[in-house]
Amino acid sequence: MDLINNENSLYILMISPHGLIRGNNMELGRDADTGGQTTYVVELMRALARHCEVGQVDLLTRLIEDPALSSDYSQPIEEIGNGARILRLPFGPSHYVRKEMLWPHLDQLADRSLHFLRQQGRLPDLIHTHYADAGYVGQQLSQLLGIPQVHTGHSLGRPKQLHLLASGRKKQAIERQFNFERRIMVEEDLLVSAAMVITSTRQEVTEQYGMYHNNESGRFVVIPPGTDIARFSPPGRRKINPHVMHMVDKFFSDPVKPMILAICRPAIHKNLKGLVDAYGGNPELQEKANLVIVAGNRDDIRELDEASQKVLRELLLDIDHYDLWGKVAIPKHHNAEDVPELYRFAARRRGVFVNPALTEPFGLTLIEAAASGLPFVATEDGGPRDIVANCCNGLLVNPLDPVAIADAINNALSDKQQWRLWAKNGVVGVRRHYSWDAHVSKYLREVRKLLRRDRKRMRRQIAFTMQNGKSPMPLARKALISDIDNTLIGNKEGLAQLIAWLKDHAGSIVFGIATGRSLESAVNVLKNARVPIPNVLITSVGSEINYSYRLQPDVGWANRIAYLWRREALEQVLSDIPGLTLQPAVNQRKFKLSYNVASEKMPSLDDLYQLLREHRLHARLIYSHEKFLDVLPVRASKGHAIRYLAYKWGLPLENFLVVGDSGNDTEMLLGDTLGIVVGNHGVELEPLRGMERIYFAHGHQANGILEGLAHYGWRITDN
Template identity: 45%
Template sequence: MGLRLLHLHLHGLFRSHDLELGRDADTGGQALYVLELVRGLAARSEIEQVEVVTRLIHDRRVSTDYANPIEDIAPGAKIIRLPFGPRRYLRKELFWPYLDDLADQTVSHLQQQEHLPDWIHAHYADAGYVGALVSRRLGVPLVFTGHSLGREKLRRLLGVGGDHEQIEQTYAIGQRIDAEEFTLAHCSLVITSTRQEIDHQYARYGRFVPEQAEVVPPGVDSIRFHPLQSSSETDVVDGLLAPFLRKPSLPPLLAISRAVRRKNIPFLVEAYGRSPVLRQRHNLVLVLGCRDDPRQLEKQQREVFQQVFDLVDRYDLYGRVAYPKQHRRDQIPAIYRWAALHRGLFVNPALTEPFGLTLLEAAACGLPMVATDDGGPRDILARCDNGLLVDVTDLEALQDVMEQAGSDADQWRLWSDNGIVAVSRHFSWDAHVCHYLALMKQRLELSQPRIWATDKECLGSPLGQSLLLLDLDSSLEEPEAEGLASLREGLESIGSGDAHGLGVLTGRSVQAAKKRYAELNLPSPRVWISRAGTEIHYGLEDQSDRFWQAHIDVDWRRQAVVSALADLKDHLTLQDDQEQGPHKVSYLLKEHGEAILPLVRQRLRQRSQAARPHLRCHWFLDVVPLRASRSEAIRYLSLRWGLPLEQILVVASQQGDAELVRGLTASVVLAEHDPCLEGLRHQQRVFFANNPHLFGLLDGLNHYRFFLKS
């Protein structure tokens, strides 16, 4: 049997043909890279199947192609579109509340297949988060490519005067960085395009292990990108740019990118406008994606275009600057060749550039470059020797380097020839795919993934066909007598058959939980998830689930966690011994609130601890293994015993319960709930009860028609 691969690429508009590159900030080079990589992999004899999971979109503003659940890319390769969040198209910064839902759906999708994939390759932080969850639940190795990283983006945006609060509001940068740390803690291999990413960008992450990273430069499609020009395509480009340029034969400074701040296009326009030499010697050609009605563009795109228009007006650049409204993707190679025919330069002024595939495309067409000295262009120049690099945050430096690069015709010819030869030698797709597959076979454990249901067939499921999980520490802590009686009557009416089960969630030890639960005179639970999700017991058994214990024990060092947080004694104090556990360190905050959480996470990352903090009821902080939580314990039970998540109902009311509400489980939020849960009303499977306490739970059971007699 051949290899089976799963790629996760979630944002933007992704399909097998006519990629809408440059349409918005989310549809760029990453989408093209994933598509070309998947095509290259599918063509290999050792590959049986490649799937790309992306988002299903129903939105009249975009093509109906993105509403097709399945789309073939090539023989052996297809796109799987799964719905998560609203039906409409969303920018990637709005994905975060819905990614747990996608992780549950992806696990369900993979369980329906005869064989699990040999590895998962996640692209960007959003897919990395989903991939990490799927990987640890199914035991499939995870490969991660960040494409661009949140810490580097934040550094660059702050470096050009950005406001931290505004950056957070626009880019959800904190969640993105946390997701990247989470992904790096779970992945077996990180693939980068350049050595600089490993040494300077990923190195700023506490969870990053340099030995788990490899450089695999992406490839260039030599069929499309080559230096051989035709008169017909030259005429097409002339027609595209003629309305803008008085002297179209001048060597162009060509920039091709999306209209987003990171690409720094207004800075390029200003450098050009300030230089009499550049204005006299060159035209400036900006291919910034397609636009029809500017009012339909995203705010960031509108702002970038408006800055460009204002600068053209300020420096009176009419007749010297071209910015066509429309172009087709198949015209891009012709635009590169047209610029090379006129002895122009390709300019990439991006603030951050993880690789710079457009630089290779330009080089393959014989067009030299002036590029940012950040990231990938350094590696490209080292191989290609086809231009100059510059600090693009320095306006005078950018201006001087462009003037220098365009001043020597002999140097231009040498750069042009160097680029063509180097791309053919070092950056072909065949070379990329060969290197990629060799690394996977060498670095990843391709053994049979872990199957949780080890002894299911022998023992049978202890959970039943549906499972109600009650929180002993909140909804049952001080229950009103009438509500408790109604709940007792409802549960007892179900009978003692095997169809339905009752479970308990608690931060207590199982012994303390059983003692407290006995006072309620409710039916006996079939499962106990205790000590904040770090222990699972079945029925009356005293022995905890050994498979779950082994799973969460990976890289867990309890005493090292205590030591890592010892210097925070002014903010938190250890709780009594009875509140502690082998896989749980419990603290009491000296001041309530979530302000301490970033500091705790930082300490744990700095000490390389595979642990995560969980704050409950604003005062109680549990630090547990990275793989453990109440939510993950529930998903373990679902996988091990074959119980669909849709047949599990959980109750939420307190701060810290948000993890229980996200995903495919049914959930009830009681009327008297913490305000922080209000933001979860948009979740797909959540019911907000109108009645308080246990009466709200009964409303939820009725809403879901849960526990109806079989």
């Protein structure tokens, strides 16, 4: 852990929340979520950690407590070595679920990530996210913390959706299964917000990301992934593991024939049905070779997730339909150590590897096969094009054409001289183009350029931030939150002294405002008063939270206060109430209805609440200055917003110092916070006088705030 405190070395936080991830003996193929991506992120973590410029690499994933799984996945920290570790945070259900079921719980992961970063005391220099779910979490962390985000998509929603529709699936059915609508929306957002998008191939940029509206961001960098050539190598003279031979040969009536090998997860888009149709529909190919399908691990198909069950049941039905018994092997179990041996076994028998996936952003198995001296036949979609161009070791086919797949396999098996050339080319090509050392060298070169640009941009910003431009929110020890009108502003001399004090304490003190003004109005008032944009802005009477000069909205807060909020229905019910007139549109917000009030005509608040209950509506009514009524979600208020910030950022509520001058500040002044009431306060705050944790200042506006800081000792202890 010493390396993480070396500020001169890079600290990279990678996020990959789904699948089963551990440092050793990964359960590849156990389900549709544990495959190439899990291999990629663990091997990338190891390779980065070996580099002299990297001090720490953390891979953040989900902590899972499930009696059906190894206890490895319930360990909060797994040390990998060389400054690398796997971090597991609990979020969502405690048991294991497929990735599509995690979307409702990703905000919780973002919050718990912030808590973790506060506890360890150093922020990452870079956040690298994998797949859309991690991208969503990383986007929040990046924008909240001021840390650049690098994103790797692995597979993309739009092309996968298109291929599934082309294969005959119904749009409503695949939407229920895969949540494409939300996934694609997140992927579109990432193309705008991420500082860099890493792809494996140029084709991924032009054709797959080319399907997205925001594809012209210019943030793409092509870096082919690496493979561990120490694990994947040609068979040579070594003997094949007898366990692996038995695992395959026990299925065959004639085991000496060449092997057609496929290794993938039991997922629909992997198109195993297309492979079986190709083999089953070609008697010549059946006579020439055996088919080996390694599609994950299972004890009982009926115990797998629904999607995997469907794929494997259809696979077995198709094998029976074509009467392929004795010609097809479909082992129930394998481990990570068996995979290199399977490639070598197929190469020893002069076989061929087949990847018939409908869509393949890269194709890590193709690199592994090539490194093992095993030629391949692969889908013409995506990454395989670049691999064939670099390695010259196989053929590409249309994955929707079983006849073409069968013909390509036949060709690969029939020409022995071509087979030997492809086998040799693959081994040489992988060493030249796809080593992890080459990947990391280019990765860090691009990251260095990115961080230099980011630091220059930060130096141009004027804000209450740490010197390195990162947000102080996760590491600060205390927070000062003030109302604006007649509290923060109104006394130029006192305000200048307060701003100077805040700049002196940037990094250790969070500065925020809490106001009834809209965000736009608050920003304009602060600029006119020459107040730098605060670290956090609570606006529209607590219905909105935004951060720093980017005015980044807090998505978690918006999701939280949306509970029971029915804006249109509330507006309809209140439209005929005497004494209430809607304010101009500029004062209305998604989570706020604002009215001007004729106090002598308006019913009492109790009567208004009763009216809402009769219509089964829920809202918080804020009546101020006998002139204004704000209607908010029941969970929204300045006080609730401050308590939410305390939870979200792991900062104790008693370390918040809040400042107000009027009755609508009452809620945030009460409770465990420390409070300052400025000398020019309204009479409605007088009932708070004498409370232990609320100080009534004599000074007005900012002078009163400075007086309160001295009263609580903040001016002395936080230098």
